[in-house]
Amino acid sequence: MAKKAKLNAKNTVSPEEKINRLKRKIERERKARATAEAVIEEQSRRIHIANEELSRSNTEMELKNEELASTMTKLTSVELQRKATTITLGVAVVLFVISEFAVEPVLEREIANSAALVMSKIAILGLLLPTEIIVSRLLERQVTNVDSINEEMYLNLLLSAYEDGIITDMERTILDSSRRQLGLSKRVAQELEAKLQATT
Amino acid sequence: MKGIVFREFIDMVESTFGEDVSDGIIESSDLPSGGSYTAVGTYSHTELVTLVVALSEAIDVPVPVLVHAFGKYLFGRFHALFPVFFEGHDDSFSFLCTIHDVVHVEVLKLYPDAGLPDFVATMSDDGKTLFFEYHSHRHFSDLAHGLMDGAFEHWKETVDIQITDRSTDDKQVILFTCTKE
Numbered sequence: 516m517a518k519k520a521k522l523n524a525k526n527t528v529s530p531e532e533k534i535n536r537l538k539r540k541i542e543r544e545r546k547a548r549a550t551a552e553a554v555i556e557e558q559s560r561r562i563h564i565a566n567e568e569l570s571r572s573n574t575e576m577e578l579k580n581e582e583l584a585s586t587m588t589k590l591t592s593v594e595l596q597r598k599a600t601t602i603t604l605g606v607a608v609v610l611f612v613i614s615e616f617a618v619e620p621v622l623e624r625e626i627a628n629s630a631a632l633v634m635s636k637i638a639i640l641g642l643l644l645p646t647e648i649i650v651s652r653l654l655e656r657q658v659t660n661v662d663s664i665n666e667e668m669y670l671n672l673l674l675s676a677y678e679d680g681i682i683t684d685m686e687r688t689i690l691d692s693s694r695r696q697l698g699l700s701k702r703v704a705q706e707l708e709a710k711l712q713a714t715t
Numbered sequence: 716m717k718g719i720v721f722r723e724f725i726d727m728v729e730s731t732f733g734e735d736v737s738d739g740i741i742e743s744s745d746l747p748s749g750g751s752y753t754a755v756g757t758y759s760h761t762e763l764v765t766l767v768v769a770l771s772e773a774i775d776v777p778v779p780v781l782v783h784a785f786g787k788y789l790f791g792r793f794h795a796l797f798p799v800f801f802e803g804h805d806d807s808f809s810f811l812c813t814i815h816d817v818v819h820v821e822v823l824k825l826y827p828d829a830g831l832p833d834f835v836a837t838m839s840d841d842g843k844t845l846f847f848e849y850h851s852h853r854h855f856s857d858l859a860h861g862l863m864d865g866a867f868e869h870w871k872e873t874v875d876i877q878i879t880d881r882s883t884d885d886k887q888v889i890l891f892t893c894t895k896e
Contacts, residue, residue: 528735536734536735536738539738539741539742540734540738542751543741543749543750543751544751545751546749546751547718547751547752547753547756548753550751550753550756551753551754551755551756554753554755554756555755
């Protein structure tokens, strides 16, 4: 319990008392300032630690993103390669059927010399292989067109970021980081964003 | 309790009763902080109780009256310092309903260690009665009452307040039934 402060009893305050009161006030303000500075220092330290933690998490996230992008590209590539193999096999079967049932009977009818016949068959087989290789390459070219896959991934990220209508500083940092990881140029990223903004 | 409340209390005492009174109550009270308060600091609420009691003894005004008056003063100061919380409110009831879920949430973002009272606000269907329940271990319902009166004065409303004490052994629970006239 505070001691009773006999304050109003004094009608007049001597200059010396006034000076002492002001000195006490200054001292309290000085202490308050020191406390405020200590609080600010403590908060700055916490912010610094939080920033470091955030930066570490961001780096980890970038690595994970990179791994994810790479895995997705590989998966897509494997899927398309499987399709390419199936189509190539189909082409080979068609060519085999044509060769076996359309070309070979004609050759056997027209070429009496058995050596020449064998040579002709080998020649046909020789033609089949490059055809298969060309078809396979054409399909693989589609497979290796990862740019469109990466653009689509970046577009998905943009869609998530724009979900609430605005892009925060944190989202912008993540987008920039993802753009670099996906190997997209700034121009392409800007075009994609402009396209998205136009549609929303 | 956040230092801003102490700063405002000292400022109120200084502006109302003079620097001699404010200096006197600080010097006559045995305060752990020594009466040096900063708005960003956190201090024990018992220091405020000590200061109010000292002021009460110094000017011979009952403690609940002083705490209530401080609440009204504090409302005006909060309005001046944090106008953003008052924007978009046409009346006191609308504002009081946001204290717990909006104002206190924002305060905690800035000061996670702030020990805030709980308020449960319920409006009647016709919008004329507000049931405002104060929950706290600090027993500052008079301060809440003063803040509410400050709000009614700010929006120039005449409101009748009925007080129902629902306190338990360890917690003060006061229901303010506010009816607009």
